[in-house]
Amino acid sequence: MISTPTKMQFHVVSRRESAHASSAACKNAHIDLDTDLDGNPDAFNPAELLLAALSACMIKGIERVTPILKFQLRGVEVRVHGVRQDVPPRMESIRYEIVVDTDEPDRRLDLLHDNVKKYGTVFNTVAPGTDLSGVLRRKNETP
Structure with a gap:
């Protein structure tokens, strides 16, 4: 069985x-x-909790895959901005920026970002009902 x-x-x-x-x-x-x-x-507030949950999901996802990918990093910061629609009340759009302190090549940054988007529980719960988009970039790069 x-x-x-x-x-x-x-x-x-x-x-x-x-x-x-x-x-x-x-x-x-x-x-x-x-x-x-x-x-x-x-x-x-509830909207800030949602954004905090999303950012925590991204960081936890990075923590989960970095050993698997043998991805070396010194730190991660996630900046999240949400826009609330009044009628009906809901989070209309969310923009994020994941800033990674690393010397890994750009293709590995893209791979890390793909993993964050593909395997995040909160990310995949929020994404279908919200205009959710963002970038993952190296620390000290101009956005």
């Missing part, structure tokens, strides 16, 4: 603490949420 692999599952619990504050927890981690109608500069 062939066994099917167990699917990864995720569990987050979020709670309203007051009209001005909420929080989310998973595993041993906790994050403050901006659910205040007037905004909270000390917490991520």
Whole structure:
């Protein structure tokens, strides 16, 4: 009998603490949420959380494939910009820039970017419903 692999599952619990504050927890981690109608500069609002999740997905994907590709890097920074559409409310477009500190050749940068786009869970969840595009470039290159 062939066994099917167990699917990864995720569990987050979020709670309203007051009209001005909420929080989310998973595993041993906790994050403050901006659910205040007037905004909270000390917490991520839902749209910022989405962009943070997307950027974390990209970095995690890079961490996953660099040993496989034997890709050498010193650091990664992801910059994400989203534009919200009002009616209906949704993230209309997201632009990203992945900046990699590396001496790898350009073709290897392209390969790394292809892997980020192909194997990212959050990336592939967001992409079908949003105008999502961006670049992966070497640090200190002019965009």
